[in-house]
Amino acid sequence: MIIATAGTTNTGSIDPLNEIADLCEKHNIWLHVDGAYGASILVSSKYKPLLNGISRSDSISWDAHKWLMQTYCCSVILVKEKQHLRNCFSTHPEYLKDAETGEEQINYWDMGPELTRPARSLKLWMTLQALGTNAVGEAIEHGVQLAEWAEDEIKNYNHWEIVSPAQLAIVNFRYAPTGLSNQELDSLNKRISQEMVKNGYASVLTTQLNGKTVLRICAIHPDTTEDEMRNTIQLLSNIGRSIE
Template identity: 35%
Template sequence: MQKDQLHSNPALNYVLCDSDSSRQQYQQQMTLAAQGVERWLSDPALYSGLDVASLARAINLNIADEPQPAEQVIEQALRQYLDHSLKVHHPHCVAHLHCPTLIISQTAELLMNASNQSMDSWDQSPAATVIEMKLIAWLRELVGYSTGDAGVFTSGGTQSNLMGLLLARDAVVQRVWGIDVRTQGLPPDAQRLRVICSSQAHFSVQKNMALLGLGYQSVVAIACNAQGQMDTQVLQQTIAQLQQDGCVIAAIVATAGTTDIGAIDPLQPIADIAKQQAIWLHVDAAWGGALLLSNQYRHWLNGMAQADSITLDFHKHFFQPISCGAFLLKDPAHFGLMHYQADYLNSAFDEMQGVPNLVARSLQTTRRFDALKLWMSLQHLGTAQFGALVERGIELAQQVAAKIADDAQLQLMIEPQLSSVLFRLNNPTDVLSLTPANLDLLNQQVADHLLYSGQANVGVTRFQGQTCLKLTILNPVITLPDLEKLLVLVKQQAAVLIQKIKTLETVSQRESLS
């Protein structure tokens, strides 16, 4: 007799388990969802085009007391969520470090979600724990660290950076003040602590130092050179000045792939300075870490292996579904700075028996098995093809930058380094001359109009005091003709807006004459 017949339990229709009813419901609902995704992928529009207010009016959650058929719920989600979602695989979706995903990683998500393993203790995730530890060991070897498994998967770059700064802070407090921050808290004069990064470093440095109780004032952002890289001469001068002022430097944060420019700080010289001064070096390689798989550009990361900690992020140029990142720690002993023992998770008995409960390495307790996605992707593509996809994005950025540089209507702001291209519309002096503020506004509104018309998602940022447009080329299916077409759309939209400005000016002149 089947379990469904033994127990007339309605939950068997809702909870994924080993009953016939559950398995049948799972197959039916997965099929409906997959069919909906297939329809969505077939729609050529990048976005439905609704602005914030219109989208808020269009979405009605319809939460009721009575159950609704799964078919109806799925259809509502497809109509209200998926149909109004941005297509990150679209060749004109180039605003952010936001990638399309590998099919094999979507398959991994299915396995992860069905098994629902929690990575905090081994008895909740036995195989997953071992796989993650082995993949961390492989990543350590890839970056040039010694043999071991000191590291952990994270939600992404911000969390990995937080872990690096937390351990750097507590290590220097222990060394300088002789205080264990875990048990005693920060010293009374902790406001002397400083972290140094470049002016182009990720905003999570400031955000995380605020979370660590030291405020934005603890972050010293130093000038960059013309390529947007940390100026090592200024770095040395800054260290000397801070030490003279009685400050204690907890860490230097070097960036391998800045968000806007894709700049990679000179890692080897920075590592030499950090070693000489006995300062913790954290390398934020959330984007540039993908170069580890590139034969052609791997040398750009020379020196990274000397860092005390490293951020890697796989939902950028590794083409993984959000979220998927990792934190690597050179010296495993430093994990002791955040160690806490809970009898119900990582008991002393378990530790004596060598049971690996990964909660001891993580800021999170419950945590997804995101390592599965990366492992399956590396297996399926192989590292050589992975590296070739990364290289293609860099080369495509160089090609489109050359097109922009040759276009009188556009201005290339800086030569690309990874696969980010900063440019802006030039002042249309042949038609009318815009003030700097209005030219900034024109660039902003061009991007806005392209998004709300469902044609393109182009990034907007500030560089050298000017509003710029940004192409972030992470999508391996994009071609140069796709990007050339996008530049045409940018110029066409600018022409429409300029014509409106001219019309308004003419009307204003007529009114003043009358």
Template identity: 45%
Template sequence: MTKPPLTLTPDEMRRAGYAVIDRIVDHVATLKDQSPWGAGEIPAPNPFDAPPPQKGVAFDEVMARLDRDFFPHNLRVDHPLFYGFIPSPSNFIGVLADALASGFNIFGGTWIGGSASAEMERAAFNWVREAFGFPGAAFGLFTSGGSAANVIALAVARHAKLTGDMATARLYASSETHSSLERGARILGFKPEQYRKIAVDDDLKVDLAALKSAIEEDRRNGLQPIAIIANAGTTNTGAVDPLNEIAALCEREAIWMHVDGAYGAGAAFSARGRRALAGIERADSVSFDAHKWLFQPFEIGGVIVRDGKTLHEAFNVSASYLRDTKTLGRGVNFGEHGIQLTRSARALKFWMTFQIFGAEEIARAIETGFEMAEAAEAAVRKLPHWRVISPASMGILAFRAAPEGWSDEAADRLNAAIAARSRAEGRDMVVTTELKGRVALRICPINPRLSKSDIEGTIGRLDEAAQAAMSQLNADQPG
């Protein structure tokens, strides 16, 4: 008997599934023995660059190819010593939940498509609402990530605040704000001059006086300030803008306050994070990323809007072919609240992780991130030749080798050389950034599997790399 297309027998499915689980478990269990850089870039020529096979290939053969060509050649963003960019220290329950959401192929766009999925997402957003101190009328949804969450928030802000000609609208954000906001503004049709980048103070937080005077200037010129974007942990340094002051300004000026918490707002699920983010409860909208500091595998971000019905108003569009979702649905259609109609049951991984580990363990895992950045700062401060450029803030530290007598430019080269040596050694994943015009190393040690001795080991190795790079650069100096 011939099988229907694209099917496997139950035994074949189980065998393939166990082989997949074995791969994932081996990956997770051996992470510490791997390099956070993985096995390096994929070698040329591109091994995938071939027409699709006309006849299917055996599962084991395909997996063997992936073992060779695919899995090794990606960064290990879930490795404890992965400090670059923003790590994604995911958890195994989240991974399994993704497999379940995908295996059952749950449609999370309408209530009738997945009433349990919709109710789970609503329940999960009650937790989010409480973590941020938002009122009962708030409403939010999970998104693919922070970028999507930020675009949704800007669209709601425009819907709520814009009157008349869109060309007169103005958005304000510090120069340290994540590029996804500027891109989001562009996607929504704002011109570059409508997105005003405000200077930052020495702590790389928005300069309130500059923000106020930009708004006054725009008002004088007949323009409409519609939204201020405040940071709850910038990507570069974890800077938190003065949320209470910005909230007061927004209230006084009737401007929308959006908090980009894609990096930091997840920390509000811990007592320490809530203290660090005081004032977030006054925002009109907050974005956050569960695939960062809430330990989920990609892709899950979220956005919550204080007055939930404006989110619906901004995104709801009727369509005749969806009329039964309105007449039969007894609950929320999440697809009417954002960009995606078809969307998976992202809430499942978030909800399952809280069920299995509990809110206390998650809070503890978040607080580890604060402590590891502080431990790294303490270790750096003990070393000669090093300077802290931006103290530990929301789990991020920036620092730089700056030996006495070295010019700023020479120290820039030195720090780039330290990062290159560290990369060549492969034990730690550290990248450089530019702060106040100078090259610095930046680490984001939020993986809860990281220990104080791990982080001290990393700083020690960076110092060794600095010593070697200093000798090398000194030797290269002419004369």
């Protein structure tokens, strides 16, 4: 099995899905795509082509409680051939003999580890019925735009560097004034994050990329405005200068 990624949590990066699918088909390898975060871009007509090749996978994991704005937990596993799930999970204990059905009906206990399942899908169904897929797609596209606005604003300030560019609503960056060691820069950016969270205007946390501590914005709130995003960057810059 090969596991490809459709939008990493840290940077929103996408693996070359078609090239990986070619390799899997050539060598008869199962292709699973981790789309827990990024697969939601498929709801956007504008950005759907970013995941060209995902339809060639054998299975996909997808968390609606991430970018489809559902409360935790609401996740799905999609498989190309449902018989694979039956082969893994189907059991026939004596207490279910009377509940067994034919091929025309689905018993979901045959397709997963749970015998009794909560109605996790109901909230997603209700959201799609109330808003429609077009509105949900527009909310996702807005998240992509928010990260691009953030990157654009970062470039207006001295001593800031883009560590990974805006993609799938995520951008990573850090304050890097000259004359400081890497360890000092890591500590400085941690302090900037702590002060930002303490301020309460926005929650901008850190992550690690290539051994560096960086600031990470994941902009998926559909009500966030361009001004609010640019103000967030301005406030981060002010905090950085004040504690340098």
